[in-house]
Amino acid sequence: MNGEEGFRDGEAVRVKSHFKAGHVRTPFYIKGKTGWVERCYGEFRNPESLGHGGDGLPRVRLYLVGFRQKDVWDGYDAASQDKVFVDIFEHWLEPAAQAGP
Amino acid sequence: MAHEHGPGEEHEAGPRHELSHWAKRAYAMRALLIEKGVVTEEDIRQQAELTESRTPANGARLVALAWTEPEFKARLVADPKKVCAEMGIDATTLNEFVILENTDRVRHMVVCTLCSCYPRPILGRPPDWYKSFNYRKRAVNDPRGVMREFGLELPDEVEVRVHDSTADMRYLVIPARPAGTEDLSVEELEKLVTRDSMIGVMDALPAVPE
Amino acid sequence: MRSTHDMGGDPEAGPIDRSQHQLDDWEILADALNQVAGVKGIKRTDETRRAREEMDSKAYLSLSYYERWIASLETILVEKGFMTREEIDRKVAELEEKWGEP
Numbered sequence: 001m002n003g004e005e006g007f008r009d010g011e012a013v014r015v016k017s018h019f020k021a022g023h024v025r026t027p028f029y030i031k032g033k034t035g036w037v038e039r040c041y042g043e044f045r046n047p048e049s050l051g052h053g054g055d056g057l058p059r060v061r062l063y064l065v066g067f068r069q070k071d072v073w074d075g076y077d078a079a080s081q082d083k084v085f086v087d088i089f090e091h092w093l094e095p096a097a098q099a100g101p
Numbered sequence: 102m103a104h105e106h107g108p109g110e111e112h113e114a115g116p117r118h119e120l121s122h123w124a125k126r127a128y129a130m131r132a133l134l135i136e137k138g139v140v141t142e143e144d145i146r147q148q149a150e151l152t153e154s155r156t157p158a159n160g161a162r163l164v165a166l167a168w169t170e171p172e173f174k175a176r177l178v179a180d181p182k183k184v185c186a187e188m189g190i191d192a193t194t195l196n197e198f199v200i201l202e203n204t205d206r207v208r209h210m211v212v213c214t215l216c217s218c219y220p221r222p223i224l225g226r227p228p229d230w231y232k233s234f235n236y237r238k239r240a241v242n243d244p245r246g247v248m249r250e251f252g253l254e255l256p257d258e259v260e261v262r263v264h265d266s267t268a269d270m271r272y273l274v275i276p277a278r279p280a281g282t283e284d285l286s287v288e289e290l291e292k293l294v295t296r297d298s299m300i301g302v303m304d305a306l307p308a309v310p311e
Numbered sequence: 312m313r314s315t316h317d318m319g320g321d322p323e324a325g326p327i328d329r330s331q332h333q334l335d336d337w338e339i340l341a342d343a344l345n346q347v348a349g350v351k352g353i354k355r356t357d358e359t360r361r362a363r364e365e366m367d368s369k370a371y372l373s374l375s376y377y378e379r380w381i382a383s384l385e386t387i388l389v390e391k392g393f394m395t396r397e398e399i400d401r402k403v404a405e406l407e408e409k410w411g412e413p
Contacts, residue, residue: 019312023361025267027214028313029241029320041197044269051361053390062268069261073242073320081260084241087268123378124337126385129402131344133394140347148350149343214319216360217376226342230329232376238324250327265319 006061006090007037013065014096015088023051026092030084034096035067038085046089061090151191156225159190160273161294163223164305165287167200168278178202181273185223192222196269203277203301207260210248210301211272212240220271224296231300241265251302274301281308315368341377345384354387362386 007013017032025047040063045056069082076082120128134140163184167174177184178200185192192198198220201209213219214237219227230236239247244261248254255261264272276298282290285308297303334342348354362383363371374382388394 023357023364025215027241027265027267027319028317029214030265041270044196047268047357047360050355051357053358056357062270064270069242069263076242077257080257082244082262083260084263084265086265087270089268120337121378123374123381124335124341125403125406126399127337127341127344127377127381128406129399130381130385130388130394131340132402132406133398134344134388137393139353139393140351144347144351145340145343148347149339152339152342152346212319215317216363226334229331229376230327233327234318234372235324235327238318238321239327240319242320242322243324247327251329 006040007063007093007095009037009039011037012096012098013037013063013093015065016092016094020048023048026088027086030067030072030086030088033067033072034098035065035071037093038064038066040064041087044089063088063090063093065093152221152226155222157294157296157299158291159185159225160220160223160296160299161291162188162287163190163273164275164294164299165290167202167275168282168290169287174202174275190222195220195222195271197271198223199270199272200275201262201264201272201301202275205277206258207262208255208301209262209264209272209274210240210244211264211266211274212237213266214238214241215265215267218266218271220273223271223273224299228296248302251297253303274299276301276303276305279305279307314364315366315371316364338377341381341384345380348384348388353391353393354384358387359383362390 012034013036014034015026015030015032040061042062043059044062046058046060047056050056064085065088066083066085069076069084070078070080072084131145135142163177167177173184181198181200182192182195185198201211203209217227217232217237219231221227236247241263244263245255266272276294279293282293293306293308295303295306298305345359349356359380360383363379365386366379366382370382371379385396385399389396
């Protein structure tokens with residue numbers, strides 16, 4: 001659930017793939033990829049505001065999001081259990097259909 | 102370090118002709134910040150000293166204790182900043198601090214692809230290779246290849262978890278405790294905990310046979 | 312659209328250079344100035360990051376790590392009115408004279 005409650009642990013999420021000008025902490029390679037919420041780290045000042053002299057408020061939830069490497073990279077060993085985890089702020093995530101880990 | 106002058110000093114005794122464009126501007130900005138009363142020489146000197154005092158020994162102490170005391174490890178994992186404070190490690194500048202524990206089945210490796218975020222209070226300044234473009238480029242999509250370059254060949258059944266620490270979290274890896282170290286003291290164990298093993302690209306050093 | 316600094320997963324990347332260079336005085340200074348500016352509330356980490364991200368691609372890739380730090384700190388100090396680029400130019404000239412450079 002995105003909203004007041006935020007995403008739940010294990011919930012499938014997709015990283016939004018739009019381009020946003022300015023200071024953004026969502027890496028290009030993970031945009032559009034689907035993974036799962038490993039855990040919520042709490043709320044933090046928004047770097048997209050902080051980077052441009054703002055106060056970073058309101059705070060934004062930050063999630064540890066896990067992805068199967070084979071879902072992220074073409075050519076990654078399909079049998080591999082390897083994962084990549086990225087810290088992603090809530091406004092870069094949307095609910096996805098795919099199941100978690 | 103073989104420097105005649107600390108960064109808080111004026112470098113009266115040049116010559117500094119070998120300085121690059123940006124190095125000169127660093128000294129100019131320093132002089133201007135002091136002249137304008139924004140910071141003092143003492144502020145800069147103290148900061149440089151604090152930075153020098155932060156070394157991987159801090160992390161090694163945490164790891165060695167975590168290896169030997171399960172109760173300590175549980176507290177470290179649950180609240181790393183609190184444990185650092187108890188141990189006199191100033192981690193207050195870290196927004197959040199997360200411990201990743203390697204096991205026989207799962208290995209962690211840390212990178213920051215967007216800049217070079219690093220748990221400086223725990224490990225000191227990041228090494229050059231960590232800041233290199235090739236590490237930032239390859240760590241996420243070729244972690245096994247990176248580890249191979251560091252001398253570590255991982256079996257397929259071990260799961261590699263790369264952490265791209267792009268936001269407020271800073272990560273420290275607890276490497277697996279080397280075999281045959283049951284009788285070593287915490288101080289002896291600390292010596293086996295290398296910086297690179299706490300970033301996750303290598304194992305801790307093997308126990309030195311007697 | 313992908314910025315130069317956002318380099319994770321580049322398939323063209325080569326081997327990692329594991330050699331370590333001894334930090335020069337100016338690099339230690341660059342490090343300390345950035346930290347002090349943060350501690351004193353002059354700038355936030357995300358601001359200097361942003362300044363580095365805005366560097367043109369050629370500069371980002373050719374400058375060394377601490378050169379990028381100094382360049383980004385300059386951008387923020389100028390942006391926030393702590394000093395002007397001209398003041399820095401003049402101070403560089405003054406220091407060069409003092410250091411005895413031609």
